[in-house]
Amino acid sequence: xxxxxxxxxxxxxxxxxxxxxxxxxxxxxxxxxxxxxxxxxxxxxxxxxxxxxxxxxxxxxxxxxxxxxxxxxxxxxxxxxxxxxxxxxxxxxxxxxxxxxxxxxxxxxxxxxxxxxxxxxxxxxxxxxxxxxxxxxxxxxxxxxxxxxxxxxxxxxxxxxxxxxxxxxxxxxxxxxxxxxxxxxxxxxxxxxxxxxxxxxxxxxxxxxxxxxxxxxxxxxxxxxxxxxxxxxxxxxxxxxxxxxxxxxxxxxxxxxxxxxxxxxxxxxxxxxxxxxxxxxxxxxxxxxxxxxxxxxxxxxxxxxxxxxxxxxxxxxxxxxxxxxxxxxxxxxxxxxxxxxxxxxxxxxxxxxxxxxxxxxxxxxxxxxxxxxxxxxxxxxxxxxxxxxxxxxxxxxxxxxxxxxxxxxxxxxxxxxxxxxxxxxxxxxxxxxxxxxx
Ligand SMILES: NC(=O)C1=CN([C@@H]2O[C@H](COP(=O)(O)OP(=O)(O)OC[C@H]3O[C@@H](n4cnc5c(N)ncnc54)[C@H](OP(=O)(O)O)[C@@H]3O)[C@@H](O)[C@H]2O)C=CC1
Ligand SMILES: CC(=O)C(=O)O
Ligand SMILES: [Mg+2]
Numbered sequence: 001x002x003x004x005x006x007x008x009x010x011x012x013x014x015x016x017x018x019x020x021x022x023x024x025x026x027x028x029x030x031x032x033x034x035x036x037x038x039x040x041x042x043x044x045x046x047x048x049x050x051x052x053x054x055x056x057x058x059x060x061x062x063x064x065x066x067x068x069x070x071x072x073x074x075x076x077x078x079x080x081x082x083x084x085x086x087x088x089x090x091x092x093x094x095x096x097x098x099x100x101x102x103x104x105x106x107x108x109x110x111x112x113x114x115x116x117x118x119x120x121x122x123x124x125x126x127x128x129x130x131x132x133x134x135x136x137x138x139x140x141x142x143x144x145x146x147x148x149x150x151x152x153x154x155x156x157x158x159x160x161x162x163x164x165x166x167x168x169x170x171x172x173x174x175x176x177x178x179x180x181x182x183x184x185x186x187x188x189x190x191x192x193x194x195x196x197x198x199x200x201x202x203x204x205x206x207x208x209x210x211x212x213x214x215x216x217x218x219x220x221x222x223x224x225x226x227x228x229x230x231x232x233x234x235x236x237x238x239x240x241x242x243x244x245x246x247x248x249x250x251x252x253x254x255x256x257x258x259x260x261x262x263x264x265x266x267x268x269x270x271x272x273x274x275x276x277x278x279x280x281x282x283x284x285x286x287x288x289x290x291x292x293x294x295x296x297x298x299x300x301x302x303x304x305x306x307x308x309x310x311x312x313x314x315x316x317x318x319x320x321x322x323x324x325x326x327x328x329x330x331x332x333x334x335x336x337x338x339x340x341x342x343x344x345x346x347x348x349x350x351x352x353x354x355x356x357x358x359x360x361x362x363x364x365x366x367x368x369x370x371x372x373x374x375x376x377x378x379x380x381x382x383x384x385x386x387x388x389x390x391x392x393x394x395x396x397x398x399x400x401x402x403x404x405x406x407x408x409x410x411x412x413x414x415x416x417x418x419x420x421x422x423x424x425x426x427x428x429x430x431x432x433x434x435x436x437x438x
Pocket of ligand 2: 108109110169193194317318340349350351
């Protein structure tokens with residue numbers, strides 16, 4: 001049974017009671033929905049058969065002739081074709097539509113280092129999203145690796161099977177070196193989703209939220225809690241898009257990262273601050289934007305109250321955000337709030353991006369996923385959020401109306417337009433930037 005659910009009956013539930021005027025949550029009434037979620041989630045994963053994936057075959061294999069084509073002797077013919085021309089593998093095998101979702105289990109959602117075995121439901125889940133949102137076949141691979149080098153070696157050795165490698169839930173700082181090493185070593189796209197999928201989604205959501213709040217990226221002051229995969233990649237992308245490096249305070253367990261010696265790893269270096277502010281409470285005072293990619297319940301009511309007018313709070317730790325959304329909304333009515341969860345408005349989650357980055361990359365057989373493709377993905381999400389929302393999406397979410405505004409800053413993950421709109425934008429960027437192979 002997942003430890004997280006067992007140990008945290010206060011885990012947020014969408015239909016729980018509102019907080020009391022004093023700000024305390026009515027815990028007793030919350031336990032019921034949390035227990036319901038436990039039972040429902042376990043039942044969903046266990047029945048009618050364990051897990052969320054199965055393999056299906058695409059060629060008939062019911063007669064002697066079909067068997068002799070699928071297996072010996074017929075199968076030797078495509079083998080010969082691939083020996084003669086390795087690119088023929090894309091014509092005669094499933095490689096070109098197959099993505100590996102690979103983890104070492106070191107940073108699983110916000111649950112921490114669960115190890116590879118316990119990460120399997122999350123990785124199967126990512127594979128489900130690849131298939132249902134982008135039509136890509138994906139298989140989860142959980143690796144027991146004694147070092148980052150061993151992990152890289154394992155992934156490189158199994159890479160001939162796949163058209164792309166989605167690295168998932170690998171903790172900083174190893175994730176940076178692992179992704180870079182694999183990009184250099186392999187000729188298929190490799191992407192660490194928690195870095196780039198998250199950064200792209202946050203960048204798009206932030207641009208739209210800023211527009212709604214009447215603020216501009218180059219002038220805002222931002223506090224990011226979590227100096228890991230998601231935090232570092234997001235700040236890098238936001239700086240590329242115009243955020244002033246001087247206006248960033250990056251916070252880890254020790255507080256604002258202000259000195260090299262205090263930084264948990266060298267990837268923090270560009271974001272070391274000279275500010276006198278040391279604690280999160282000091283950092284957040286007057287800030288326009290809070291980005292939480294760290295752990296639950298780090299942003300207190302007092303901190304939220306101390307932010308600038310019309311603040312933006314992205315509390316993105318999964319499954320439990322840095323602040324309870326109901327508490328946040330009860331504290332301020334001028335904020336725009338997002339979480340990583342499906343059961344609240346404004347889901348800022350990399351699911352909006354990773355299926356389509358790989359769909360586009362595999363469509364044109366791109367050797368890698370480059371910056372032009374990532375920036376095109378940001379723009380596509382920004383634009384799609386401003387289009388009228390189809391009836392099908394309203395039905396899927398049980399909503400009467402959804403329109404660009406404080407409670408709808410990004411398209412919903414179940415929006416079928418994402419597949420065409422976002423994939424097309426990324427594909428176009430791949431072609432124009434010259435990395436498409438077909
Ligand atoms: N909504 C979304 O789409 C996504 C959300 N996330 C969420 O972001 C979080 C981080 O993920 P990721 O970057 O991949 O993981 P990493 O392990 O790479 O980074 C987590 C970082 O957060 C820090 N941290 C943990 N607890 C605290 C704390 N109490 N105060 C300050 N810093 C803290 C860690 O420090 P230390 O190393 O000392 O533990 C580490 O620097 C997770 O909760 C995850 O669910 C991630 C990706 C996508
Ligand atoms: C969404 C996601 O990838 C994470 O929380 O790790
Ligand atoms: Mg993840």
